[in-house]
Amino acid sequence: MVFYSSQADDDLQNIFDGLLQWKTQNGQIHMDFLAVEKYLNDILDVCDGVESITFHLLTKYIDHQQYGNYVVRYKRNRRTTWYIIYNIQGNDFFIEKIMNNYQTLSEINKQKTT
Secondary structure, three states, rough: EEEEOOHHHHHHHHHHHHHHHOOOOOOOOOHHHHHHHHHHHHHHHHHHHHEEEOOOOOOOHHHHHHHEEEEEEOOOOOOEEEEEEEEOOOOEEEEEEEEEEOOOOOOOOOOOOO
16 A cells, blocks of 8 residues: 655645746746646656556665655656655555655765665
């Protein structure tokens, strides 16, 4: 079963709010409520799908390792990749953090082994 931490719940709410209020100066299109809702549901589908993954990738970035041991990447478009960071305990999956490539600022931790 998939569970969400309070941090992951906050991340989802912040993603929703941020997309809904998104304003850019370079002409990117503002998203309406339905588009934001679909975007968030796409992220949730990836989160809920972690229990059906057969091979779980270890986190590589230091920014991610502080939240969990495993990561699934969701490439939304050519510029944006979402990282769903989670832990596994028995048959349960705990979504700990959801962040994108713009928030991932650290280097790959070369000391972590697979």
